[in-house]
Amino acid sequence: xxxxxxxxxxxxxxxxLTLTGKVLGLVRDMLMGRYFGTGxxxxxxxxxxxxxxxxxxxxxxxxxxxxxxxxxNEYLEKEGREExxxxxxxxxxxxxxxxTALAAAGMVFAGPLASFQAGGFSEAALAxxxxxxxxxxxxxxxxGLAFSMVGVLQSLGEFNVPALLSTVSNGIxxxxxxxxxxxxxxxGLAAAYLLGWAMQAAVQVPSMHRLGYRYRPALTHxxxxxxxxxxxxxxxxxWIQPVNMxxxxxYASGLYPDSGVSAMTYANTLYTILAGVLVLSVSNVIxxxxxxLAVSEQGEDFGALVSSSIRSLLFLLIPxxxxxxxxxxxxxxLLYDWGEWTAEGTRLTSEALMLLSLGMAGxxxxxxxxxxxxxxxxxKAPLIAGIVSIAVNLVLCQLTRSAxxxxxxxxxxxxxxxxxxxxxxxMGRTYKGLLTKKLLGDLLRMLAAALIMxxxxxxxxxxxxGVAGDGLAGRAVLVLAPVCVGVAVxxxxxxxxxxxxxxxVVEMVRRRK
Numbered sequence: 459x460x461x462x463x464x465x466x467x468x469x470x471x472x473x474x475l476t477l478t479g480k481v482l483g484l485v486r487d488m489l490m491g492r493y494f495g496t497g498x499x500x501x502x503x504x505x506x507x508x509x510x511x512x513x514x515x516x517x518x519x520x521x522x523x524x525x526x527x528x529x530x531n532e533y534l535e536k537e538g539r540e541e542x543x544x545x546x547x548x549x550x551x552x553x554x555x556x557x558t559a560l561a562a563a564g565m566v567f568a569g570p571l572a573s574f575q576a577g578g579f580s581e582a583a584l585a586x587x588x589x590x591x592x593x594x595x596x597x598x599x600x601x602g603l604a605f606s607m608v609g610v611l612q613s614l615g616e617f618n619v620p621a622l623l624s625t626v627s628n629g630i631x632x633x634x635x636x637x638x639x640x641x642x643x644x645x646g647l648a649a650a651y652l653l654g655w656a657m658q659a660a661v662q663v664p665s666m667h668r669l670g671y672r673y674r675p676a677l678t679h680x681x682x683x684x685x686x687x688x689x690x691x692x693x694x695x696x697w698i699q700p701v702n703m704x705x706x707x708x709y710a711s712g713l714y715p716d717s718g719v720s721a722m723t724y725a726n727t728l729y730t731i732l733a734g735v736l737v738l739s740v741s742n743v744i745x746x747x748x749x750x751l752a753v754s755e756q757g758e759d760f761g762a763l764v765s766s767s768i769r770s771l772l773f774l775l776i777p778x779x780x781x782x783x784x785x786x787x788x789x790x791x792l793l794y795d796w797g798e799w800t801a802e803g804t805r806l807t808s809e810a811l812m813l814l815s816l817g818m819a820g821x822x823x824x825x826x827x828x829x830x831x832x833x834x835x836x837x838k839a840p841l842i843a844g845i846v847s848i849a850v851n852l853v854l855c856q857l858t859r860s861a862x863x864x865x866x867x868x869x870x871x872x873x874x875x876x877x878x879x880x881x882x883x884x885m886g887r888t889y890k891g892l893l894t895k896k897l898l899g900d901l902l903r904m905l906a907a908a909l910i911m912x913x914x915x916x917x918x919x920x921x922x923x924g925v926a927g928d929g930l931a932g933r934a935v936l937v938l939a940p941v942c943v944g945v946a947v948x949x950x951x952x953x954x955x956x957x958x959x960x961x962x963v964v965e966m967v968r969r970r971k
Contacts, residue, residue, distance in 0.1 A: 472621045474737040479624030486628050487727050488793050489635040494644065495798030498583035500720040504906055505576045505707065506590035507597075507651060508723070513560060514598040525689040527609045528835050529681050529785040531749040534613060542613075543671050548679035550606045554676075556604035564595035575704065576719065577709035586644075597655040604658040607666055613746045619665045620742075626661050627654030656828050683923040688835050702851045702873050706866045709855045717862055721803060724794060725810035725867065732778055733818045740767055741825050748833035761889035764830045769897070771822040773959040776904045777948045779818045780912040781941065785919060786812040788936040795933075810867040817871030823878035827885050839884040843877035850876050900957055907951035914947045915940040 494500040526549055533542035555954040564571065572579075576587055608620040634650035642649075666673075703726065710718035744767055782789075787808040795804050828840045851873035858865025859921040886893040919940045926932035952960035 467615055468893065469739050471744050472617045472743060473627070473735060475618060475621035476735045476739050477731075479622065479628060480735050482625055482632060482725065482732055483626035484793065486631050486635075487630065487724060488796075489639075491724065491794040491799050491803075492797035493635065493639055495720075495800065495803065497720075497798070498580060499586065499644055501576070501579065501711070501757075502583045502587035503590055503647065503712075504720050504723045505572065505579075506594050506648070507585050508703065508707065509571055509575055509591055510561075510595045510598045511601070512573065514557070514601050525685045526606070527613055527745060527830070528749040528752070528833055529684045529688070530609060530613050530725075531746055532684075532835075533681055535750060539670065544674070544676065545679045545681040546610050546671065546683055546760070547674045548676045548950055549685065550603065550673065551675050552682065553602040553606050554599065557599045557706050561595045561598050564598075565592045568592045568595070575708060576711045578713075578718075586775045590644065590648050593645070594651060597652060600652075600655040600659050603611060604655070604662065607659065607662040610671060611662065611665055611669070612742060613749075614669050615746075616665055616669065617743060619662055619881065621657040621739075622661070626657050627651075630654040630657060639784040673713065684835070686834070687857070688837060701848050702870055705848075705851050705855055706870050709866050710863060713859070713862060713866075718806070721806035721863060722810050722866065724790075724803075724807045725814055728789070728793070728811055729782075729818075732782060733775065733815075733821055736774060736778075737771060737822045737825050740771060741829050745825075746831045748830055752833040752835075757960030760830075760833075761891060764826065764885065764889065765892050767826050768823055768892075769900070770959055771826065772819055772901060772959065773904060773952070775818045775822050776901075777908040779815050779910055780908040781915060781944045782818075784814050784915045785911050785937055785940050786815070788919065788940075792930075792933040792937050806863050809864045812932050813864050813867035814871055816868070817874035818870070820878040824874065824881055827878070827881035830885060831881070839881055840877075843880040843884075846871045846880060847877045900959075903955040904952065907948050907955055907957070909945050910951055911948040915944045918943045 490500060490503075494503070530542055530545060533545050569588050572584055572591050573590040576584060579587060604623060608623070611617075611620055631647070631650045631654050634647060638646050638650075706722055709721050710722045744763060748760060748763060749764065787804065790804050790808040790811060794807065795801075824843065828843075831837060840854050851869055854869035854872060856865055858869050861868075882893060919936060922936055922939060926935045949960060
């Protein structure tokens with residue numbers, strides 16, 4: 459099996475495992491909607507669960523995803539496994555201490571943080587949010603430990619266990635809904651979240667041990683200087699998604715009576731499942747490989763891997779964008795519109811989802827290119843792109859807030875697209891083969907196939923709308939039938955339009971036969 463086939467096989471397995479976890483996350487949120495709807499309790503819980511995650515993403519995610527993995531791979535290549543393990547032990551120790559300190563500070567200042575994040579909440583919802591925030595802030599300790607071990611495992615070629623983490627945590631939370639939710643309510647849900655995140659760290663320990671890693675507490679290692687020097691320059695670029703989500707949440711909290719935040723969160727969850735699973739599966743697999751190619755100075759192979767990754771992503775993200783825009787409303791009704799859910803919740807969530815989907819391609823491109831720059835231990839271009847993106851989102855949210863939740867979702871999509879354009883320009887100056895007329899022509903063919911597909915999907919959706927009932931079966935038909943038609947139209951059109959990625963798929967199928 460050649461290297462490209464091995465990479466595709468790894469990505470495919472990781473995609474399926476990650477998708478499983480994300481689907482369970484969707485079930486988790488469906489149960490949240492069923493038990494708590496889009497009212498003040500749901501809004502309070504969503505803000506309380508987002509704040510610790512946003513703090514972690516803003517401060518520590520860059521140290522792990524953007525800084526630790528390239529330096530760890532450099533030590534693996536040049537100094538050997540034992541020295542790389544010593545660096546990992548020092549890093550894990552430091553992460554544990556820093557996240558513990560941040561969790562303690564967050565619990566102390568939970569009131570001001572809740573007021574800042576959700577200033578539009580009612581007094582009762584704000585008080586509930588503050589209490590839940592104190593309960594949930596320790597999740598960042600477990601997240602820091604889990605992500606640190608993910609960096610080690612992925613660098614050593616183990617991708618399956620890290621891909622199972624969300625399956626473990628979401629499984630625990632879903633179990634809570636079916637067993638104890640009626641008794642302990644939203645406070646028990648917070649405890650289930652804590653347990654789920656703790657298990658994300660615990661399940662990785664056997665794999666770390668199997669690969670020869672033994673934890674030895676330490677706080678000093680020369681490699682830490684490289685990690686934090688790189689972290690200083692790339693931190694802001696990793697803030698794009700969490701900071702923009704904070705901005706959107708802050709504006710959404712004042713738009714509707716205690717329902718804007720939950721509608722935006724439900725929409726973002728669906729968006730993350732559909733776009734994030736694919737993008738993160740590809741980027742997580744290629745990042746350690748990009749880091750090794752950068753260390754060994756194989757520039758031609760590096761550029762080829764970046765280019766093929768972007769093209770493959772866009773081949774799937776473009777039709778996903780068009781398809782999601784056409785079936786946003788029936789999808790939301792199928793997944794969420796049960797129990798305490800309201801028609802207004804469906805309207806708000808589907809409107810946000812439809813416009814969030816416009817940012818899929820930008821999200822995919824900026825994720826891949828950011829990892830490419832980090833692999834070279836260079837964060838200047840992602841830093842500039844991140845600052846510009848956050849500024850664009852702030853300005854657009856202010857300008858579009860009169861348009862409601864749709865305006866905020868559109869602002870988020872444009873803010874995801876801006877850094878992609880900037881990073882493409884920066885990377886294109888280094889690798890001239892990245893931006894070509896052929897690429898533009900191929901993208902236009904993908905878009906043409908996707909738009910024709912979108913027309914077919916809409917025709918099927920509206921044709922069935924008056925026939926299908928409002929029960930589970932009828933709602934499922936309104937989603938699944940258009941999706942099947944979309945698949946049946948897009949891929950043959952891509953082959954007819956001579957899109958290279960479709961030709962590669964056909965050739966791989968022929969070889970397997």
